[in-house]
Amino acid sequence: MLADKHRETIEAILAKYPPAQRRSAVMPLLHLAQQERGHVAPEDLEEIAALLGISPTQVGSLVGFYSLYYDRPGGKYRLQICTDLPCALRGAQAFAQALCDRLGIEIGGTTADGLISVEAVMCLAACDRAPVFQVQDPNGLHYHEDQTVDSALQFVEALRKGIGRG
Amino acid sequence: MAEHVVLRHREIPGLERLEVYLEHGGFEAWRRAVTKTTPQEVIEEVKASGLRGRGGAGFPTGVKWSFLTPNVFPRYVVANADESEPGTFKDREILERNPFQFLEGVAICAYAAQAEVAYVYLRGEFWDVAQEMDGHLASLRERGLLGKGLFGTDYNLAVHTHLGAGAYICGEETALLESLEGKLGQPRLRPPFPAAEGLYGKPTVINNVETLANLPPILARGAAWYRTMGTEKSPGTKVFSLSGKVVRPGNYELALGTTFRELIFSHGGGIPDGRKAKGILPAGASSVILPADERILDTPMDYEAVQAAGSALGSASVIVLDETTDLAWVAMKTSRFFKHESCGKCTPCREGTYWMLHLAERVERGEARLEDIDLLDTVARQIQGKCLCALGEFSTMPVVSAIASFRADFASRVADGR
DSSP states (O other), rough: OHHHOOOHHHHHTTSSSSSGGGGHHHHHHHHHHHHHHSSHHHHHHHHHHHHTSSHHHHHHHHHHHHHTSSOOOOSSSSEEEOOOOOOOOHHHHHHHHHHHHTOOOOTBBOOOSSEEEEEEEEOOOOOGOOEEEEEEEEEOOOOOOOOHHHHHHHHHHHTTTTTOOO | OOOOOOOOGGSTTTSSHHHHHHHHHTTHHHHHHHHOHHHHHHHHHHHHHHHHHHTTTBBBHHHHHOOOOOTOOOEEEEEEEOOSSOOOOOOHHHHSHHHHHHHHHHHHHHHHHOOOOEEEEEOOOOOHHHHHHHHHHHHHTTSSBBSSSSSSSOOOBEEEEEOOOOOOGGGSSSHHHHTTTTTTOOOOOOSTTTTTSSSSSSSSEEEEEHHHHHHHHHHHHHHHHHSBBBBBSSSSSEEEEEEOOOOOEEEEEETTOOOOHHHIIIOOOOOOOOOOOOEEEEEETSOOOEOOOHHHHOOOOOOOOHHEOOOOETTTTEEEEEOOHHHHHHHHHHHHHHHHOOSSSSSSHHHHHHHHHHHHHHHHTOOHHHHHHHHHHHEEEEHTTTTSHHHHHHHHHHHHHHHOOOOOHHHHHHTTOO
């Protein structure tokens, strides 16, 4: 249960919104749930719905709507490479493909050790520093800019050895 | 080159720290606004400056504030930090490098609107920015620059961050409000406009990050000073995000009315490997694509001139295409973006972006017939004028303009397939 482990965090989140508008807390609570297990599980929907007085279906619809929420497990670290127009003009598509080839996965796939998923995503607001990816992991989201295939592979190696963080 | 009004951190190292910001006059405009002026006087000064919304629409900021329904409280202010337009990365630099000027702007806007609660809605990807901003807000409360009974008056202000979760549509202000209320980020039918019924049905002002960051200097130095930069109808500076096929991509804060040529060649270092510019998207993926001919290169980048040239300045996210860029591929890339980001509420946008992408990919793969180019154009035009918000309209602009101005790029793909 989120409430057992994160009582103070949940109270701080709820305090941001007017008492009659608890539903506003649904997105931060979904982020909290996802940090805990890497995706949002059915029991999270139930718990968040109960906390806010809305239905689990209403909470679940947000998981489907917003790109950063996942309803199923993936790699512990999700590498999300922007391949939108400005980044693609600076080689991001080729970068994404080359990185996946070296990792032995398809774009959208997860490495055999379950550590890394690589996805192609929409604009990350870092167009001048392409190729760029963000890493979504239990610690949140962090940007990695001006990348090469080698720098990205070094980063992945560090994660594998447990010495890097997203 | 105009001085930096918003990107002042470029000259002042450490400006992202509160002590340094305070040493450089930080929060003096805020203090003076609350202690010495009425909200109406702040609105009048911002109106006089001619500041226009920097998020894309270019609507006069002070005028927008004056639409708030009188005598209805509580009111809310929401800072739109959902920067998601492909090619736009200016707000992120402001939030990371000059965050206190932005927060002072939020505070000034809240006072002008007589709101006692403000939210900063950040795109979910700005996770680290939000963490830092929570720390900044705590420092401001400790120093008595936010909180209750500010500067000995009876005015209170609380500012909170709120993280989105990956949805371009939430940059549209009514979709942003829905999202902030904990719902799907889908636009509302307008009217009522947010100034009448916004967050939680209350009068609400929503302004872009760059717009808000302009407020402290405007109040500190006056509307007349602000109008010494830019043009008569587009006063001030603008942060231009330059990307694509240029030597030095990045943010450049320049006077409104600077030409594309100066931005791309003087500041951006021109096109790599001595190639020629082919096309320009002045407003990110949501642009009518302009051919990069001499006339366009000499066009001043202000709201009026770019519109007169057939496109729009929008958020001033200038994406440069060179002679090696295939415009059929560009149309496929922008269609892919809008198909992914369509919220699904309006059928013409939801279905239309799907079919545009389907056709654009067929062209891209060299499997299209010549008629498919016209079909792509027709599908795009059928979306126009039929959607609640601008996303559907935006999705058609690069496609229709690419076909109109660069038809050969599409036709050669068709020939390839035969």
